[in-house]
Amino acid sequence: MRELFLADQQAYIRWIDLPGDGPVRVFVHGLGCTSTSDFAHIAAHQALERGRALLVDLLGYGLSDRPADFDYRMESQAAVVAAVLDHLGLAGVDLVGHSMGGAVAIHLSAARPDLVARLVVAEPNLYAGGGAFSSPVAAQDEDAFVASGFARMLAVTDRPDYAARLRLADPRALHRSAVALVEGSTPAPGDLLAALGLPRTFLVGEWSLPDPEVEKVAGFGVPVIEIPRAGHNLTLDNPDGFATALARALSAAQASLPGHGGS
Structure with missing residues (x-):
């Protein structure tokens, strides 16, 4: 585990740093989850090349601190x-x-395009209204x-695996994140x-599926990859399918980068 003290928030953000060569992959989890539980496997x-991977726990979740004054909005994360x-x-x-983490990743890519070469989002929150959770x-x-x-x-959730992750979330952070979504x-x-x-x-x-937002995304010209035998918890429902789809997405994106035969 590694950590960084954030002076503005007076809090530590923490992540797992898995060593490897090649492009660095940064994984960001969804609402009530942790990146280690959702992305370590x-x-x-x-299916993926053994590159370096950062499994980041957002503030309020997993191993990271839970600053009481943080707004927990996607832009802030x-x-x-x-x-x-x-x-x-x-x-x-x-x-x-993934999910909330997908919205965070989109905001990061838009605000700091210098930091991101390729973006893959899995069922992200794209517009106001929130979701079933x-x-x-x-x-x-x-x-x-x-x-x-x-x-x-926690007492009524029908997914023990989700309850295990949810117990590591700060309730106030969870609520503010949900309101922001x-x-x-x-x-x-x-x-x-x-x-x-x-x-x-x-x-x-x-x-x-079907999901009208997926059709809208395809209309933007964004490639869409369907993962079989999976619902919203894609990395747990079908890990092999998710990893294979991720490898395919990154390979296709690599081919489109300047110097790799892309347009």
């Missing part, structure tokens, strides 16, 4: 991940984000959710994704 998968990359002297990384959380009062709503949610941002991640000039790919699970 993907980063080490035989993106700035924190950018600070990690600046601290490590990294640029031109392969950035991979974030919307019920955001509908509750923040203090009430912290006091009792979080515990009730429901409220959305201006510009929206979907509009930012459409305007990005770097290679980008959208991954979606078979069980998540």
